[in-house]
Amino acid sequence: MPGRLEGRVALVSGTTQGFGRGILETFIREGAMVLGLDLQAKDGLVDGFNDRQAYQIQANVAADDSWKRALETSIARFGEAPSIVVHNAGWAYPSKSGLEVTTEELTAS
Ligand SMILES: NC(=O)c1ccc[n+]([C@@H]2O[C@H](COP(=O)([O-])OP(=O)(O)OC[C@H]3O[C@@H](n4cnc5c(N)ncnc54)[C@H](O)[C@@H]3O)[C@@H](O)[C@H]2O)c1
Numbered sequence: 001m002p003g004r005l006e007g008r009v010a011l012v013s014g015t016t017q018g019f020g021r022g023i024l025e026t027f028i029r030e031g032a033m034v035l036g037l038d039l040q041a042k043d044g045l046v047d048g049f050n051d052r053q054a055y056q057i058q059a060n061v062a063a064d065d066s067w068k069r070a071l072e073t074s075i076a077r078f079g080e081a082p083s084i085v086v087h088n089a090g091w092a093y094p095s096k097s098g099l100e101v102t103t104e105e106l107t108a109s
Contacts, residue, residue: 003029003032004030004031005030005031007031008033009074009078009080009081009083010027010032010033010035010084010085010086011034011035011037011085011086012024012027012085012086012088013036013087014061014089014090015037015038015041015046015056015088016036016041020038020089024036024046024054028049028054033077033078034046034053035056035070035074035077035082036054037056037057037059037061037070038056038058038059038089039060039089040058041057041058041059043056043057055077055078057069057073061089062103062107063103064103070082090106093105
């Protein structure tokens with residue numbers, strides 16, 4: 001039976017450990033290709049998965065150039081930009097939308 005995310009590309013931040021790693025594994029089980037982004041990661045394949053399942057880059061969610069590189073890597077590796085983004089790494093600002101959180105606020109965490 002096809003997974004619920006078959007053929008989708010997902011960008012997930014904070015994939016080296018914790019919730020982010022669990023999200024990466026769950027999305028792959030559901031058929032997604034996952035681009036992981038983490039401060040602690042080394043650029044390359046993710047242990048236990050092949051190049052059509054996951055790729056990770058060393059990146060900082062508080063740095064604009066990291067998002068540009070993530071987009072470029074997604075297109076180069078999986079042939080398209082992510083249609084799913086899980087912004088898991090960093091600090092939560094429950095009083096505002098994630099789209100309104102500034103780079104300075106992310107850096108402060
Ligand atoms: N664990 C909890 O009980 C809990 C509860 C509520 C909310 N959260 C939130 O869930 C998210 C994940 O929590 P967790 O417990 O899995 O954390 P964790 O510390 O286990 O893992 C976080 C991962 O994100 C990476 N990371 C941190 N800052 C980064 C940055 N600037 N750029 C890229 N990668 C970065 C780290 O290297 C690490 O691999 C966090 O936003 C946390 O605030 C956690």
